[in-house]
Amino acid sequence: MSLVVFVTLALLVIGSAAGLILRRNPIHGALFLVINLASVAALFLTLRAEFLAAVQVIVYAGAIAVLFIFAIMVLIPGREETGPDALRSQRWAAVPLVGVFLILVALALRSITLSSPAREPAVAGGVEAIGRVLFTDYLFPFELTSVLLLAAIVGVMALTKRRA
């Protein structure tokens, strides 16, 4: 049963990623991205990472996807990527290169997953477990993220300010 769920979600993830890459219209790409992020959130649920699934839906599929769609609406009134492509041959060369890259990544990950010890019982990633770890062992990085977000806010305002 869980295998059926996993295969369905995996097909959704891969299909929506392919749609994002292949569709010329960036709005379709953004909607495929939403499907992809929601499917990954469901995969988090099957891995018993409930908190991360909720955060994934709120932050990624909510905030970030809306930001992307907003930027596309502002920037691109019509279609894009129509004109002549000066680097067409290089783009076709990217496909076999990515295939080689995938093989290398798979080999590296295979050695990791084979060398690690027998599997432990899965931990439940609820709010309590994550919060306990974040506010004890990872307190300093957690505080640093607030500085990072503040820097992002200030940077965005400085970048988009209209100069007279």
Place this chain on the structure above:
Amino acid sequence: MVPESYYVALSAVLFSMGVLGVLVRRNPLVIFMSIELMLNASNLALVALGQRHGTIEGQALVFFVMCVAAAEVAVGLAIIVAIFRIRRRLSVDELTLMRW
């Protein structure tokens, strides 16, 4: 229960598709979305391997990755909007100068 190696394999495929999107597309917004694909693939691998080792640390790391991704999207989209305001075109092949 599905073995964690399936999740790791799926994340490898998803990451490679993100790399492909970055390499073949010309629209900086689509390239940016492909980068999000790669971040998601790494998050999936982190959660799966964390569950394999029975620790919560992998999920804590994913939390930080999401924070950095949110900041990155905000700043990156601001840069793209700023470039579009000056150049009025949106293709990474034409952006060959660090200043304009």
